[in-house]
Amino acid sequence: MTDAYVALEGGHVVEARGRSPGTARGELVFTTAYTGYEESLTDPSYEEQILTFAYPLIGNYGVRHERFESDRVHPRAVVARELTDDVADWLTAEGVPAVDHLDTRDLVIDIRESGAMKCGIAVGDDVTPQDALDELAKCKTMSEHTDIGAQVSVDTTTVYNQTGDGPTVALVDCGAKQSIIDSLVKRDATVHVLPYDASVDDVQGVNPDVLFISNGPGDPANFESAVNLVDEFVGEVPIAGICLGQQIVARALGGTTAKMDFGHRGVNQPVRDQRTGKVVMTTQNHGYTVVDPGDKLEVTQLNVNDDTPEGLDSEELNVLTRQYHPEANPGPHDTFGFFDEVLGMVDTTSGRTLAVADD
Template sequence: MRAYLQLENGMIFEGTAFGKIQEISGEVVFNTGMTGYQELMTDPSYYGQIVTMTYPLIGNYGINLEDFESDGPKIRALIVRERSKSPSNFRCEMDLDSYLKYSGVTGLEGIDTRALTKTIREKGTMKGVITTRMLTATELRKKLGAYDNSKAVYKVTTKESYIVEGTGKHVAVMDFGIKNNIIESFKEKNCKVTVFPATASWEEVLGVNPDGVFLSNGPGDPKDYMDIIENVKVLVDKKPTIGICLGHQLIALALGGETKKLKFGHRGCNHPVKDIKQDRVYITSQNHGYVVTKVPESMEVTHVSMNDESIEGLRHKDKPVMSVQFHPEASPGPSDSDYIFEHFIEVLEEVGHNA
């Protein structure tokens, strides 16, 4: 069935619908990864977004039921140049079209994804509608006006706290849209993990007496979550704390920094980041539309993007508090930066030894 992507600036891309056929609106972004489409579709940080894959062929190794990063897709729709109709992989359990149909997610293929990506890079991220009929300008404005992705964290966070047992350090995790592989990374390091919903107070978190606190990734504008920021102010003062992605931004805001929305964001598993102390560049997995622009006086920059020199990591000058903008567990992506977790565990051990 013919389908159209109509952007808020009036541009129209014509292609073919697959997955669930429906009219859907969302923020149109692009991801530069060659692989990892299954992980990104189920990454809660993409909640409410229409994701365009820049790599031209998507779905060639199919879908399996083990590599999900949450309980199902969080994207609004997926746009590809060409979807593979005959996936080939020993772990493949279904093709991309079948999975999107099963999950109720819309797909659009056959459009010029290169042109769309260049448009987003030049004009900035914008909202759009995927539809099987051409919308009038009035209809388009109405559809886009009804789209609201604010407070998205509360839609993807766990409803209740839960515990993952371990024999090592006890880490309290604030779930703003955490990926499964982050929990797995702590399990691999024998940590006991207590996961809290984003609505949990600092009293609840400190009530389990954790060795440290982890602030997860998640969707949306960090300034939408002033109540969470107030909790973070207390947590970073009381316990060793690490934040990634949204958690990184929340730490910066809690300590007096500033954030802003990027023109088109960083999304992909091939973003080079320099660790300043090591004087070494790592390839990282990223998914964010906002960035720290002003460093709190109490913190210093530890990592910078090699693409646009934006701030990618911070460390407190006096307290065991650190954060990175990228996803150290890298699902999808390279595992180069997994050392971030190892460093945090070392900090917890050092603090415990000196206590």
């Protein structure tokens, strides 16, 4: 059995079985999802984190590339009660350390009680607990990853469904899941995926019907370029956002954000619509939240468990955001209609050419 050690913030070291060799460090978080491990492991929002699966068996239906949300595994390392050989082999090929045969229930309780924490992992035939502690000592907080967008974004603009008959969407890629793009393309939108640090001129060059800010990893305070785009174009073009995108939109419009203790990560988060009283089940993956949306946005949806904002709207400004993932993958399909609402904000009769008002 390959040696493996998990060093937790505070200095406690847990012994485990190594399934994929290497060393890693990152913020230790957990997901309660019991399916969708392929989608979770390829979700860019897990960049610079170590992902612990609360469900005990991961890999019982193999690994299929068509379920991937990006072109690589994003967590720095993976922790599970038991990993199948299929998943372990995949992570080994990706160069991502992985461990199992430890009590993940204890880890989840630690994270719930102490919050997401720094972590170091060492896996190999001759590693020691000190190797894991050395990784822990070098670990940064998520807010210290000031340019994390560069690690997950496209380098140059990529266009999907160039000949589509629907609206044109400028999607600012702060770590977008492929299923968000697919959801828009299925509705015949032409989607221009722009880098996370796209300029005002870049967006103007697309002349979009909708400006869409994607999900992604890290602290929204570190995505100043995207905040600036929302500030520049609000009131000129409909604006939408998912997850990190909601936080960025809120900050641009005078709101504030903060880090959560252990975040929302799973496929069974209940959300209540304040207008209708209807509760839907949602997929979520975020460690930051909107604390105060400011006076320009209305909180239209709340998390049933902790009352954090799950939906922000402004009919006057044509703004619509969601903290959860309406596209699911994995998860329930209760919220697919969000994409229809977003594209429904477009005035297809205006024949408008986008212009930005001078300050």
